[in-house]
Amino acid sequence: MLDPAAPQLVVNSRTLYFSWLPADPGAVAALVPAGLRPRPDRQVFLNQYVVDDESQTSGFGAYSLTYLGVSLSGVDAPGGISPGGWWTNYVASSPQVLDYAQARGAPALLGGTVIDVHDGTLVAETELDGVPVIRARCRVGDTGHLISSGHHRYFTRRNGRLVSSVYPYLAEPVTPFEIESVEFLEPEHPVYALRPANPLVISWGFYSPRASFAYPGGLTVHAGDAALPSERLAGLPVPAA
Structure with missing residues (x-):
């Protein structure tokens, strides 16, 4: 098992990342624990990505992953550009990545994500127990010389406490880029609470092959x-209030 306190690097993943306004803002807000606040618009985010080869990671190996959750107020990532996020769902294809994420407090389950691009159409699908639960369809173009970079901050719960980390990233987004549809395919699954409004309202997003x-x-x-205790908890740093 990988040490959950050890950093890990992933390069050149194929990544679809975007957010929307939900069909049921109240259900979305109810997923956020006490101590954190959802954005007033109850924005939901989704990241579906594929790492094709073990040479692209520092220890994870090849895998696919989907996470989604609720954007937060008052806990922005450094730079104030990206809102903090509470992970509600986290789906990894690799048992090793699954164990690492669970040890860091992520609500991780075993499942798979496939991203297929053909003739300018991208389809990204996430499955659990062999059943598709989320499918996104986009129109995508080619990468240019633009690099998008920054930080994301994600929250989980570990040892009964809310914890977070700041995740640096950089990507080469494609243009043009347009989300055509986002389907939540299993109304009985808990993830259905995060489904988008109809008509679809996209807040931001990108696709990057790297x-x-x-x-x-x-x-x-x-x-x-x-x-919050005054001492360190299980070796984790406690910030000043």
Whole structure:
């Protein structure tokens, strides 16, 4: 098992990442734990990506992954460009990545993600237990010379405390790029609560055939946790309030 406190690097993953306004804002807000606040618009984010070869990672090997969740207020990533996010669902194809993510507090399940691009149409599909649960369809073009970079901040719960890490990334987005549809295929599955509104309202997004990022070492206990201890918790740094 990989050390969950050890950093990991992923380069040149094929990544579809975007957000939308939900069909049921109240159900989305109810998924956010006490100590964190959803954005007023209850924005939901989704990242579906594929790592095709083990040479693209520092230890994960080849795998696919989907995570989605609720964008937050007041806990932006460094630079204030990207809102913090609470992971509600996390689907990894690799048992090794699954164990690593669970040890960091992610709500991880075993499943698969496929991204297929043909004649300018991208279809990304995520399955659990062999059943497709999310399917996104996009129109995509080619990469240019533009590089998108920055940081994301994601929250999980570990040892009963809210914790987060800041994840640096850079990507080569394609243009043009347009989300045509986002389908949540299983109304009985809990992930259905995050389905988009109809008509579809996309807040932001990109597709990149070459996106790189890092899982930083360690986790930081959230200063807004009502039960925040004054000492270090399980080796995790506690920030000043």
